[in-house]
């Protein structure tokens with residue numbers, strides 16, 4: 506007599522699955538600081554505290570702050586006269602704090618200090634008489650914020666090597682380049698190389714302005730992806746740094762999927778898969794990583810390993826108004 510066939514989800518189906526967890530992953534120092542600014546503002550001023558734009562691009566972070574009394578809006582004109590307002594980690598054009606001050610609003614700036622550093626560089630380059638070529642993604646709030654540090658027409662946005670080919674500055678133009686903080690390290694190196702080849706006089710930062718957290722998370726994915734059959738990146742579809750992690754994994758030749766949380770995992774994705782890499786963008790809470798590993802453990806017998814490619818110890822100071 507034939508042995509009975511295993512029923513779906515019986516122990517015989519629960520083949521071992523190796524889960525490689527990337528480190529560093531998840532919250533960076535700028536995200537920790539931005540969330541703490543909203544939390545401290547709620548304690549100091551009481552609810553509601555308004556936040557202009559998602560404080561970071563993650564709906565779980567946004568929902569948990571909403572539950573504590575934060576109100577999220579896209580523009581300053583949605584903020585009533587007597588309420589405090591926090592600007593998101595991505596930064597804002599100069600016109601935003603100027604307008605908040607003009608209206609007499611109590612405002613707090615949660616712009617990541619590494620984004621603010623790029624803002625100051627933009628001002629300096631304009632003062633030095635240079636036109637800025639800014640490498641970034643069209644429409645992203647950080648790009649709008651950085652471009653809004655200098656007069657319109659003083660900065661030109663490029664996204665790709667092709668965009669560089671299309672630039673028509675005269676050979677002698679004084680130029681500087683700056684970059685968004687959450688770009689692909691590899692793509693940006695190519696765009697910078699194209700700029701330097703076309704305009705040898707262009708000045709720029711020693712390393713591009715891509716932040717430590719973005720580069721570390723990309724390097725960590727490069728450690729995990731080659732040995733994985735699938736990489737799961739936890740992050741939001743509007744999170745630039747999270748999207749870049751998916752691309753990095755794919756360029757290692759590994760299938761990769763952006764998921765917001767464990768329930769997004771389709772069990773069919775695991776068919777024929779022996780090793781899954783897991784990472785999280787800089788705006789994704791660690792509890793979502795746990796949730797994902799727990800879900801994988803329901804589907805298969807999981808053996809979990811963390812691959813550490815760097816240690817992070819960065820901490821940023823809070824704005825003066827919030828320090829007792």
Ligand code: 0CJ
Nearest residue numbers: 561562594617687744745746788
């Ligand atoms: O732009 C930043 C200062 C990064 C903030 C943290 O990440 P996230 O996902 O909110 O923002 P990006 O879309 O810029 O990655």
Ligand code: F3S
Nearest residue numbers: 533535617686716787
């Ligand atoms: Fe800042 Fe980089 Fe995080 S710019 S908010 S440290 S992703």
